[in-house]
Amino acid sequence: MTRSSSVLSRRYSRLLAAASGLLLAFAFPAADWNALAWVALVPLLWLLSGASPRAAFALGWIHGMAFYVGTLYWIVYTIGSYTPIPYPVAVIPLLLLCAVLSLYTGAFAVGTALTARAGIEPALFAPPWWVTLEWLRSWLGIGFPWVSLGYSQYRSHSLVQGAEITGVYGISFLVVLFNVVIASVLSQRGTLRSRAAQLVALTLLLASAQQFGTWRRRDLAHREPAHSLRAAVVQGNIPQERKWDPDYQETTITTYERLSREAAQHNVQLIVWPETAVPAFFQLDGPIAERVRTLAQATGVWLLFGSPGVEPDADGALRARNRVYLVSPDGQTAAYYDKLILVPFGEYVPLQPLLFFVDKVVEGAEGFAPGSGPHALAFGSHRAGVMICYEAIFPALARRLVASGADLLVNVTNDAWFGPTSAPFQHLAMASLRAVENRVPILRAANTGISAFVHPDGRIEQATELFQPAYRVVELSWPAVETVYRRYGDVFAVGCVIWSAGVGVACVRRRTRGIWVPA
Helix, strand or coil: CCHHHHHHHHHHHHHHHHHHHHHHHCCCCCCCCHHHHHCCCHHHHHHHCCCCHHHHHHHHHHHHHHHHHHHHCHHHHHHHHHCCCCHHHHHHHHHHHHHHHHHHHHHHHHHHHHHHHCCCCHHHHHHHHHHHHHHHHCCCCCCCCCCCHHHHHCCCCCHHHHHHHHCHHHHHHHHHHHHHHHHHHHHCCCCHHHHHHHHHHHHHHHHHHHHHHHHHHHHHHHCCCCEEEEEEEEECCCCCCCCCCHHHHHHHHHHHHHHHHHHHCCCCCEEECCCCCCCCCHHHCCHHHHHHHHHHHHHCCEEEEEEEEEEECCCCCEEEEEEEEEECCCCCEEEEEECCCCCECCCECCCCCCCCCCCCCCCCCCCECCCCCCCCEEECCEEEEEEEHHHHHCHHHHHHHHHCCCCEEEEEECHHHHCCCCHHHHHHHHHHHHHHHHCCCEEEEECCCCCEEECCCCCEECCCCCCCCEEEEEEEEECCCCCHHHHHCCHHHHHHHHHHHHHHHHHHHHHHCCCCCCC
């Protein structure tokens, strides 16, 4: 091959890797072409056959850049709309974040290529290695498990039921395995017998997953309910640019009063408002707080809503909290919960001694501090585990809330930051898997949408339109089910980590013995 043809080949390979990443992006909301996830990795896997470690990393990184830019483009809107940074400059933070996240797909590509050169079938390594990297991404560094692969299948209701055992990571495993086997068959990698065995194993695994999901949904539907609740979620649709405007406070609280009084006429037990729905410090008992307490008394309903709080740190310094309050029907503050997982660069600046020059994005507070320990909020015969904003994308936190005694989950959020992008749809899709993993319903109230109810089998009901004031009422009943995921947590993901490490050791040993396929 001449140098010019080699350069041309590299260019085409990189374009194909980028196309593979973009194809995967379309499997996620708002496009929701979830079937694409089952083939989107095939071009990348085909390119990795025989690739050197350096070439493999480059292809994986390019794939990741295309995928993350395609799914996280909304960051440009958020920064450009709500900070002094102009839209063209806001592209830079997006690209920097995507470049970091793409290191994981680069690592996936390198590991897959190296183990294949050591004679290890990709089907034995690539799926658990992908899960290992997704799990690491959920807590390593700033922790950002947005758009993990398994979330692309949130509408495949039978398939995702296995998340009660493996968490969302098991769905990612199946999707990667399917891609790997298809890539092996198309590239005719290995012997005919090996490819046939992979196809048979894949078919049995997918059929079992679908059969289990179908059975489990039917089983849940026929179980005797242990809990029932009639609840409402309220969507105020308060513009982000007016949210903290003192002159707009009257309009804000009046909107929530009106919608809540309408919802209360449906004999609900609980009404949920979004994150920071009350644009004042409720704990200071000012006029707005009095109106909220009066509303609870007049309607005779429990109210759960977001409002910033203030608490002293260990050194006595006052720090703001992103807080949710629970007010009883007699107007008293029954409990509150402070957000534990803060949004990096939104509610706090990570590595602040090094990044002292970076200002936060959030308006309305001097900088947030995390709360202490997950705990459920008791109302009536129920206990609610609250997930504020993007806490809903962390499976381990939802699990800890349910383990603390919660029999349902509540997700309050202000997705006005995202504007008319795909982010609100992505956020809801990810939150819905928390219901399946823990077999509890989710009440979701979002300032500008999407508000909805999620059943324990992951079905999303009564989703609101974006940027419309609205309320939704639901009658929920559900059984008490302790899932494998709730009891043991990320044991499947940890098992994938151990398996990947074991394969890596075997790979090193094969190389020392000279069992290695040259690039």
